[in-house]
Amino acid sequence: MIFLVVASIAYLLVRYDYVTTRYALINPLTLYKSVLGVAIIVLVLEATRRVVSAGLFYITLAFLLYPFVALYLLGALI
Numbered sequence: 001m002i003f004l005v006v007a008s009i010a011y012l013l014v015r016y017d018y019v020t021t022r023y024a025l026i027n028p029l030t031l032y033k034s035v036l037g038v039a040i041i042v043l044v045l046e047a048t049r050r051v052v053s054a055g056l057f058y059i060t061l062a063f064l065l066y067p068f069v070a071l072y073l074l075g076a077l078i
Contacts, residue, residue: 001046004039011036 012019029037041064049057 001043005043008036008040008043 045057045060048060
């Protein structure tokens with residue numbers, strides 16, 4: 001886990017200009033960028049669970065999963 005923290009922060013520090021000026025829909029994400037992004041989300045969720053409370057962790061997890069399951073829920077507003 002420490003390796004993921006160091007790798008994520010190092011990438012953001014080394015490639016700060018690229019990360020802040022990248023065009024989201026024009027420059028596609030490579031595999032390692034996607035992996036680092038997921039790693040950062042997982043690390044922030046784990047830190048939230050340990051520091052704040054499990055309740056905030058579960059609420060945040062529900063908000064992150066909602067876009068993936070919203071189409072399958074009943075009562076869609078389409």
